[in-house]
Amino acid sequence: MKFSWHKQRHARRHSEGESARSGRLARLNKAHGLEPDVRVRSFRAGEGRPRRGALILGLLFFASPACAAELPEDWAAFHDAVVEVHVGRTEGAEERWLVMRYLAPQIARDGGSLGYEDVAEEMDALCNGEGLSTALAHESPVDQIVITLMDRVVERGQPDPEATQFIASYDVTEAGCEWR
Secondary structure, three states: OOOOHHHHHHHHHOOOOOOOOOOHHHHHHHHOOOOOOOOOOOOOOOOOOHHHHHHHHHHHHHHHHHHOOOOOOOOOEEEEEEEEEEEOOOOOOEEEEEEEEEEOHHHOOOOOOOOHHHHHHHHHHHHHHHHHHHHHHOOOOOOEEEEEEEOOOOOOOOOOOOOOEEEEEEEEEOOEEEEO
């Protein structure tokens, strides 16, 4: 039986009782019981099971809404909206910020059931929904939308160490809200 050089090398490296890894380090690890006796098969790009990656990505894409936290229907209530004028990013420029504040008692540190990870996507949705419609209805263009969730009513600009607040800032673009 005639073998090519590659097949002989492959047969020598992967013979019965030997690990898929060869070399001095592998032999030392195996001698001390640090390397399990397993076979590893590596694929080159484009070989193997090309649809496996697409399947995994598809499952992640379709499973992500199911993995997201289901928020109660009345988890946040609109509190107020204010348009503020701030110094712009360039010298002498002004920016208009639409600050929309919502009361969400379930984000409280003590006794609250929602964390930032639970409501982050909902803050994006609030900006793209009510935030953009309010910004478009304003007489002057709005450059930035700030969404604030608070567990209790806090006067704007006043510190309250007992309060929990989540604040997200978005640039207003043609595509919608873009998180800053």
